[in-house]
Amino acid sequence: MKKLIQKSFTLLVLLFVMNTLKAQTWFPLGGGLPGNWGSFEHVDMVSKKINNEIHVAVSVSNSTWTSSTTVIYKWNGIAWTTTSPVPANDFYVSDMVAFNSKIYISGWNQSGTAIYEFDNGTWTGYAPTSFNGSVRALDVFGGELYLGGNFTSSVGSHIMKFSNGNFSVAPTLPPLNYVKDIEVFNNGLYVTGDDSSKIVKSILELSGNAWNRVAHFIQGTGATWGVAKLFTYQNNLYAYNDSYSGDVHLVSNDTLFFKGKMAHHITGYTEYNNEIYFSGDTADFSGGPYFSKFNGNLVTPIYNSPKTLGGVETFNGNLVVISKTDLVHNSIVGNKTYQSGGSLSTISGKVFNDLN
Numbered sequence: 001m002k003k004l005i006q007k008s009f010t011l012l013v014l015l016f017v018m019n020t021l022k023a024q025t026w027f028p029l030g031g032g033l034p035g036n037w038g039s040f041e042h043v044d045m046v047s048k049k050i051n052n053e054i055h056v057a058v059s060v061s062n063s064t065w066t067s068s069t070t071v072i073y074k075w076n077g078i079a080w081t082t083t084s085p086v087p088a089n090d091f092y093v094s095d096m097v098a099f100n101s102k103i104y105i106s107g108w109n110q111s112g113t114a115i116y117e118f119d120n121g122t123w124t125g126y127a128p129t130s131f132n133g134s135v136r137a138l139d140v141f142g143g144e145l146y147l148g149g150n151f152t153s154s155v156g157s158h159i160m161k162f163s164n165g166n167f168s169v170a171p172t173l174p175p176l177n178y179v180k181d182i183e184v185f186n187n188g189l190y191v192t193g194d195d196s197s198k199i200v201k202s203i204l205e206l207s208g209n210a211w212n213r214v215a216h217f218i219q220g221t222g223a224t225w226g227v228a229k230l231f232t233y234q235n236n237l238y239a240y241n242d243s244y245s246g247d248v249h250l251v252s253n254d255t256l257f258f259k260g261k262m263a264h265h266i267t268g269y270t271e272y273n274n275e276i277y278f279s280g281d282t283a284d285f286s287g288g289p290y291f292s293k294f295n296g297n298l299v300t301p302i303y304n305s306p307k308t309l310g311g312v313e314t315f316n317g318n319l320v321v322i323s324k325t326d327l328v329h330n331s332i333v334g335n336k337t338y339q340s341g342g343s344l345s346t347i348s349g350k351v352f353n354d355l356n
Contacts, residue, residue, distance in 0.1 A: 025304055025330065025340075029320055032327075032335020033073050034082050035060070042092075043324040044107070045281075047268055047311025050098045053077075054313050056322055057093045057105050068092055072103065072118065075337075077316060086116050086123050097138040099145045100163075106135035106147065114147060115162065128167035129154040139182040141189045141206075146170065148179030148191055159191065171209045176202065183230035185237045190214065192227040192239065202227050203239060203251060217255040229266050233276045234296060240266055246284060248299060260299035263288045268311035272319050279309035279321055291321065304330075306338050315339070 037043060037060045044059040054075040061068035070086040070093055092108040103118040113125040114135050133151025140146070145162040153160060153167070158179045161168045173179070177194040184190075189206040204211040214237075227239040230251075237251040238259070246262035264280030271277075280290045291305035291312075306326040313320045319340040327335055 026306065026321075026332055026334065026338040027341040028332060028334040029315075029337040029339045030075060030078075030080050032080075032333075032337045033058070033322070034080050035071065035073065036335075039325065043310070044092045044094070045267070045310025045322065045324055046093055046096045046105070047313055047322050048096050048098075049270075049313045049315065050103065054315055054320060055096060055103065056311060057096045058310075059091060059093045059107065061092065066090075070105075070107070072096075072105075075315070075320075083118060084121065084123065088113060088116075088125070091116070094134070094136045094149075095138045097140060097145070099140050104138060104145065106138050106149070108134040114151070114153075114167075126162065126165065126167070127153075128160065136178070136180060137182040137191075139184055139189070141184050144168075146182055146189065148182045148193075150178035158193070171206060171211060173204065173211055174213075176204070180227065181229045183232065183237070185230075185232050186235070190230055190237065192230050203230070203256075214251055215254055215256050218249070219255055219257045231269055231276070233271065233294070234274075236296070248294065250296075259297065260294070262292055262299055263301050264290050264292065267309060268313075270312050270314050270319070272314050277312055277319060279312035281308050281310055281324055306334070306336075 035058060041063065042061045042065060046057045048055050056073045059068050059070040067089045068091055070091050072083045074081050088109055088111050090110045093105050094107045096105045104115050106115050112127055112131055114127040114131050117124045117126065131151060131153040133149060135147045135149040135151065137148040138145060147162060148159045151158060155167045155169045158173055158176060159170045161170050179191050179193045181192050190203065192203050201213060203214045205214050227241050229240045231238050239249045239251055239256060240262060241247045248259045248262055249256035250259055263284050265282045266278050267281050268279045269276055275293045275295050278292045283290055289301040289303050290307050290309045291302040293300050293302060306321055306323040306329040308323055308325040309321050310324045311322045321338050323336045329338060
């Protein structure tokens with residue numbers, strides 16, 4: 001028995017060494033993002049896969065946040081292309097969605113524009129009367145585009161609808177400081193926001209013309225503040241709270257069930273090989289990860305990814321990560337975009353490509 005254990009251990013060590021030696025963990029994706037910016041500039045970034053192309057919306061602003069340039073970079077599997085800039089020098093992108101064969105982006109700005117539409121090479125800005133504030137989240141539900149954020153307008157506060165160039169009233173939200181995220185799940189519309197009294201008050205589902213609380217109880221923690229993001233995975237709804245140590249909760253049976261902690265803020269996520277992978281632009285501690293995966297029960301940090309990640313997507317069977325900063329990662333020149341290049345395995349919190 002002792003010899004069998006020793007042989008098994010030796011085999012595991014050998015497999016680890018073989019995987020490490022043979023693995024080239026991250027590869028460049030094309031020539032990387034066409035744009036370039038310095039470390040002194042601020043970068044806001046959102047990625048989405050639309051019509052089987054990776055779209056990366058990027059706002060680059062100067063060090064004093066007084067001017068910015070926003071474009072969308074697109075990867076079609078062969079080359080990167082770039083749209084013309086958004087016609088505003090004070091726009092900072094927060095979300096992106098495809099709707100009625102057009103692309104819409106939301107963001108923070110001082111010019112009174114709620115969203116920008118990109119159609120056939122042209123940008124058009126839209127806002128309802130008396131709009132003041134910013135839109136943080138976009139999603140499509142019931143043939144209409146829902147906009148959530150921290151704003152007031154003639155068609156309501158913090159949430160409204162848009163279609164064919166016109167804004168309309170959405171059902172009024174219960175007291176909520178502002179909307180942080182919108183998610184469509186099981187043919188239902190969910191929003192989350194910032195409520196300073198209880199985390200369970202911050203997740204709402206649209207039912208007819210009213211919003212109902214999804215959960216009244218929480219397991220394992222007395223967390224307050226609101227939920228920053230909602231995500232769906234294997235037909236379940238999950239909530240992530242970046243104001244309280246990155247807690248991840250399953251939303252089910254009127255309760256938030258604690259599932260783990262994320263060691264970085266979430267900027268994007270994608271499902272890959274039956275697990276969900278998360279990108280992050282801010283680690284919660286020095287030397288912490290910017291990349292993690294989740295299997296429904298366990299959050300696993302991944303330490304050898306590029307840093308300061310603004311998004312993650314799947315493309316042609318690979319994981320693709322987009323960094324705000326890393327021109328070079330582990331001597332690989334990716335100019336801020338890297339792909340996994342094959343099936344992945346995780347050993348001691350590090351991702352390796354399975355090249356066998």
